[in-house]
Amino acid sequence: MTRYSFLGPSGTFTEAALLQLPGAEEAERVPASSVLSALTMVEEGSVDGAMVPIENSVEGGVTATLDAVSVAHNLHIVGESLVPITFVVASREPMPLSAISSLATHSHAWAQVRRWAEVTVPHAEYIPASSTAAGAQGLLAENPVADAAISSPLVAEQLGLHVIASGIEDVSGAVTRFVLVTKPGPTPEMTEADKTTVMVPLPEDRPGALMEILEHFSTRGVNICRIESRPTGNGMGDYFFSMDLEGHIKESRVADALTGIHRVSPKIRFLGSYPRADRKPQQVTQDVSDAAFSAARAWIESLRR
Amino acid sequence: MTRYSFLGPSGTFTEAALLQLPGAEEAERVPASSVLSALTMVEEGSVDGAMVPIENSVEGGVTATLDAVSVAHNLHIVGESLVPITFVVASREPMPLSAISSLATHSHAWAQVRRWAEVTVPHAEYIPASSTAAGAQGLLAENPVADAAISSPLVAEQLGLHVIASGIEDVSGAVTRFVLVTKPGPTPEMTEADKTTVMVPLPEDRPGALMEILEHFSTRGVNICRIESRPTGNGMGDYFFSMDLEGHIKESRVADALTGIHRVSPKIRFLGSYPRADRKPQQVTQDVSDAAFSAARAWIESLRR
Amino acid sequence: MTRYSFLGPSGTFTEAALLQLPGAEEAERVPASSVLSALTMVEEGSVDGAMVPIENSVEGGVTATLDAVSVAHNLHIVGESLVPITFVVASREPMPLSAISSLATHSHAWAQVRRWAEVTVPHAEYIPASSTAAGAQGLLAENPVADAAISSPLVAEQLGLHVIASGIEDVSGAVTRFVLVTKPGPTPEMTEADKTTVMVPLPEDRPGALMEILEHFSTRGVNICRIESRPTGNGMGDYFFSMDLEGHIKESRVADALTGIHRVSPKIRFLGSYPRADRKPQQVTQDVSDAAFSAARAWIESLRR
Amino acid sequence: MTRYSFLGPSGTFTEAALLQLPGAEEAERVPASSVLSALTMVEEGSVDGAMVPIENSVEGGVTATLDAVSVAHNLHIVGESLVPITFVVASREPMPLSAISSLATHSHAWAQVRRWAEVTVPHAEYIPASSTAAGAQGLLAENPVADAAISSPLVAEQLGLHVIASGIEDVSGAVTRFVLVTKPGPTPEMTEADKTTVMVPLPEDRPGALMEILEHFSTRGVNICRIESRPTGNGMGDYFFSMDLEGHIKESRVADALTGIHRVSPKIRFLGSYPRADRKPQQVTQDVSDAAFSAARAWIESLRR
Numbered sequence A, B, C, D: 001m002t003r004y005s006f007l008g009p010s011g012t013f014t015e016a017a018l019l020q021l022p023g024a025e026e027a028e029r030v031p032a033s034s035v036l037s038a039l040t041m042v043e044e045g046s047v048d049g050a051m052v053p054i055e056n057s058v059e060g061g062v063t064a065t066l067d068a069v070s071v072a073h074n075l076h077i078v079g080e081s082l083v084p085i086t087f088v089v090a091s092r093e094p095m096p097l098s099a100i101s102s103l104a105t106h107s108h109a110w111a112q113v114r115r116w117a118e119v120t121v122p123h124a125e126y127i128p129a130s131s132t133a134a135g136a137q138g139l140l141a142e143n144p145v146a147d148a149a150i151s152s153p154l155v156a157e158q159l160g161l162h163v164i165a166s167g168i169e170d171v172s173g174a175v176t177r178f179v180l181v182t183k184p185g186p187t188p189e190m191t192e193a194d195k196t197t198v199m200v201p202l203p204e205d206r207p208g209a210l211m212e213i214l215e216h217f218s219t220r221g222v223n224i225c226r227i228e229s230r231p232t233g234n235g236m237g238d239y240f241f242s243m244d245l246e247g248h249i250k251e252s253r254v255a256d257a258l259t260g261i262h263r264v265s266p267k268i269r270f271l272g273s274y275p276r277a278d279r280k281p282q283q284v285t286q287d288v289s290d291a292a293f294s295a296a297r298a299w300i301e302s303l304r305r
Helices: A013-019 A035-044 A062-071 A107-120 A132-140 A153-159 A209-218 A252-264 A290-304 B013-019 B035-044 B062-071 B107-120 B132-140 B153-159 B209-218 B252-264 B290-304 C013-019 C035-044 C062-071 C107-120 C132-140 C153-159 C209-218 C252-264 C290-304 D013-019 D035-044 D062-071 D107-120 D132-140 D153-159 D209-218 D252-264 D290-304
Strands: A003-007 A028-032 A049-055 A076-084 A088-091 A102-105 A125-128 A148-151 A162-166 A175-182 A194-201 A224-231 A239-246 A269-275 B003-007 B028-032 B049-055 B076-084 B088-091 B102-105 B125-128 B148-151 B162-166 B175-182 B194-201 B224-231 B239-246 B269-275 C003-007 C028-032 C049-055 C076-084 C088-091 C102-105 C125-128 C148-151 C162-166 C175-182 C194-201 C224-231 C239-246 C269-275 D003-007 D028-032 D049-055 D076-084 D088-091 D102-105 D125-128 D148-151 D162-166 D175-182 D194-201 D224-231 D239-246 D269-275
Touching: A003 A013, A003 A035, A013 A028, A013 A049, A013 A076, A013 A153, A013 A175, A028 A035, A035 A049, A035 A175, A049 A076, A088 A132, A088 A153, A102 A107, A102 A132, A107 A125, A107 A148, A132 A148, A132 A153, A148 A153, A153 A162, A194 A252, A209 A224, A209 A239, A209 A252, A209 B209, A209 D209, A252 A290, A252 D290, A290 D252, B003 B013, B003 B035, B013 B028, B013 B049, B013 B076, B013 B153, B013 B175, B028 B035, B035 B049, B035 B175, B049 B076, B088 B132, B088 B153, B102 B107, B102 B132, B107 B125, B107 B148, B132 B148, B132 B153, B148 B153, B153 B162, B194 B252, B209 B224, B209 B239, B209 B252, B209 C209, B252 B290, B252 C290, B290 C252, C003 C013, C003 C035, C013 C028, C013 C049, C013 C076, C013 C153, C013 C175, C028 C035, C035 C049, C035 C175, C035 D107, C049 C076, C088 C132, C088 C153, C102 C107, C102 C132, C107 C125, C107 C148, C107 D035, C132 C148, C132 C153, C148 C153, C153 C162, C194 C252, C209 C224, C209 C239, C209 C252, C209 D209, C252 C290, D003 D013, D003 D035, D013 D028, D013 D049, D013 D076, D013 D153, D013 D175, D028 D035, D035 D049, D035 D175, D049 D076, D088 D132, D088 D153, D102 D107, D102 D132, D107 D125, D107 D148, D132 D148, D132 D153, D148 D153, D153 D162, D194 D252, D209 D224, D209 D239, D209 D252, D252 D290
Parallel strands: A003 A028, A003 A049, A076 A269, A102 A125, A102 A148, B003 B028, B003 B049, B076 B269, B102 B125, B102 B148, C003 C028, C003 C049, C076 C269, C102 C125, C102 C148, D003 D028, D003 D049, D076 D269, D102 D125, D102 D148
Antiparallel strands: A049 A175, A076 A175, A088 A148, A088 A162, A194 A239, A194 A269, A224 A239, A224 B224, B049 B175, B076 B175, B088 B148, B088 B162, B194 B239, B194 B269, B224 B239, C049 C175, C076 C175, C088 C148, C088 C162, C194 C239, C194 C269, C224 C239, C224 D224, D049 D175, D076 D175, D088 D148, D088 D162, D194 D239, D194 D269, D224 D239
16 A cells, blocks of 8 residues: 655645545555654655645745755655645534634644634634644543644544634635655656756855856746755855756756756756646747757757768 | 844744844843734834844744735844854753653754754653743743753743753754844945845746846846745746845945846835845955946946936 | 038949938038048048948948947947949940940949849950949040949939949849948937947957846847947957947936946947937837836935935 | 869968968969859869958958858858968069059058058059959059059069068058858867857847847857857848857857757858867866766756656
8 A cells, every 4th residue: 555654743734735646545644743754754665755845834844845855865756736725713512713712723823813813712812732733633632722723624624623613814825835755766757737846056156156047947948936045054155046947857948958057066956847736837939849959959960970 | 222022932042133133132122922923013113123033943934024024014124143043951950861751842943853852862752832932931830841841042041941951953053044124214334244135026927037137136246145936925926036135225236236127027125235144245346346337327427418 | 511521432322321311412522532531531520420331331341430430539420321232334325235345343343243244244344443433433534444334323323324224233132331420429319219339348258258248238128230249459359349229328228238338348439329220110118118217216216315 | 183262363361361271382272253253163163162251351252251151051161261461562673662653452452551651652643453463463564554562472472573561551460360161071170279150040139139049158158259240131120140159069068059049040050160270279167068068968868767
């Protein structure tokens, strides 16, 4: 049976992301206490893959994830999931909101429902929990930690809690991005809508250095979906860039751009090509089509013979 | 008396960052339960400034801070602080590490001392706290939440706890960056080493669009210290870039670059120019010196007359 | 009375270009034996302006003209003319083509009608002349230099010759460009369709150096109509670029681009802004409109106050 | 026996350039009356190669040469020569300068010695000749066209004339560039110092279009030695660029840059790679070395497998 680790405990948005995978419902799902530990299970071979948050998470681990993937030299990204961030108020027994005197949840979740709480349950005390799932779980203890918990819909459902209110997040429409990480193996097949993730060390810290890297993408018509500079930890001015690109490494435009960057930053790391969760179709102009690359290469070869 | 809010509770790294400010020791320091609430105090005028974390924090709030500053239209960054991230184990009474059976701390802090804990106190149970300071505070309760707490050195000192072990973080040398935010007022004076923070909406999501923005910096010799793309929340492909630049808006090269970007992305927001915490001196080549800008402007004016 | 010099003798395409100027018909037109001598007359004040060829000329002087203008430090371009290049066969008395045994013309003109001559007058001997006009003039001498001459329509008309054949050029549709040069004075008024000519010394001979200059134009939406690298004569790798730009120096986008280039190449020379002969209207996008520059400057000024 | 055509007549600087070729002294040298006719001889197979002027010539043909090569689809450049431009005054019999009452030469040569003539032989009449060689030749006619001629040293030597004065050019140090053109065949071997000539049609006439072409060179560390925009003759705004690049098509950096440009401008024409006449050694940085290209390609291939 396929086994996946995920940033736990049970019922996190990360598990919800994992459940989007075909076959995940039947797979064994192993909660991990941190992103690093979820990834370590993959490296050690105790699971087949790990689902971890990568952007805007309410459960932490965000900024750490890609760095961890990068440090763990033998992991690749093979998929991504998008999960809408929405919260419910859940309790063991049915009760009106006005009867709630204490609410357990993780501090990040609390920050995201604060305005709702001030208006709707101003009298309720906030009880910090190590995760939203742990807060909900605490309702089932002999001495419940609180009257109610704020959690993902999945947690409430898994624990059989009563949902008193839903959609209580102050900002609606937020989405968290998750990636599925495995040991290196065959790169997922190219689709009509793929992403490629790379880490590019900045070769030199001076004006224009980043632009010279980006030129390799723009001259090949490769759009950048996400870019973040991160300190390497080797001291001042020593950065790398974490980037998601539109396209698959099997496309000539992506391969050619990465080839160019390898020359100026040979420590570039390829973290994977995988289908986009949003299925947004790619815009590939004629001059960066595979056909244009083939024609250009054939022309040069004819000249060099 | 000057009043500053900070991401609390007392004893956070954020308070340590605040204490680096000249005069902060004597100022009134008001802990806030979230970055947003610290910033709101500034906006409402109940404090003169707020110190909030901006990068790699162990106390959360990181990715939210700049976004919050950006949403809150009337706040500017006037300074930055760097605080080394280091943890201590503290207890109410002196005790050996081997005697610890439970340890309270925030989940982020716990993630950063995990390897130390597995090796040194494998028997100890982890008790989640809403912050490292809250965990330490909990030691002083009638029924202490745990035997010991993992916190910043500042918390242990403020609470008069015994430091049993220090420097227990798994990765040493980490530094967290904080910024001091105030209502708009006079921009801090130019020094030899300044930074400028801006938010630039991406005018169009296509290959090369980011590069066209960066060209405005490279043609003026302005180095980029940090760049992060962030979704605006208005849907797919709608990004802005959060950037720290070397230099002060009173330098011609910075002003000229921002002028250029304003044309292509008129919703650009200036969040402040302020002295760099690391005091790294600037490298300004002759062609982007104020003198070169003046000479060029004088030349053009002579031609247009 | 206004006086203009032009690359002579009478009847050249250059005089035809001069005659396109409003008022030139009534002005005194002084033929000069070389571009340099035409320009020298302007500098010395003996004429008000000089019309000289600048591109694709059949009468020589082409590559020398802008260089000469550049060396002559006190001259500006104030206008341009386009003249279609077409040739006629002219003789003193009417005669059939088949009766022509010798044809006088300048070697450049001869090169441009060679194929016609081989087919139509294969028996005719080519008699070199110092200019097409001199060849035509030679038909009127006591001992005519040839039976017929190949010249511009203007020469034949001015000398009262018979036009035996016209439109005999091997390549039809060719156009020669001429510029009107004066002492520095008020720059011609901005129209809807202007050009600006500059000379930009290459600050450093290395890969990317030219691109860094061109970036100043592309970031301001200024199109380049003509570019030519020319050795400065100071030795290997010492170049300048002669460029025609779309737009007038009174437009912010042009002024801003030239200001930027002045910083990296302070010896840049402005040779003039003047109406385009082809009246091709300009495409100015919103982000490089004068309004966008004004708004950007106002924004920066508000921040720096 | 090898046969070469050259822009004649005998004794031109072009013949001097031809004589720089190893073996040219013994080869048959065929003067041609125009660049086009010299090139036509190559195409028709009546000669093995043609030497034609390409830059700053005193003998014409300059701007036409590359265009002609381009139109004639089956010719390549295989070498270049540099000839210093210097003039002598020559006569049939020895005579003092003061005794000269007329001087024959080509108008371009006359323009280049004008200042010398005004000072040294102000009384002498200028007699136009169809070439400097023709002027010199005319001294040997039964009725000499002039007392003396202004020509290249080679002409005077070939005709056995007396050199009365030498080095009379107004600007010393000028150099003319010539290229040797043959039918397509094996590209000359790579040396330490090569040039490559290409013609690149501008894909679109808008701000930044040229820069996008040049980026392909700068991202591969390929320096541009010469660039000239030329109208294609297809109407307004329809240009191509004639460019000389540092490097040989057998170098990866050159091949990769041209491959990139072929995608955006598929009608690019390769006119040849050949040793530089000035033997200036190339500066190839590590990131654009053949080794860097190989390593980058090997990396990508390993990822795509």
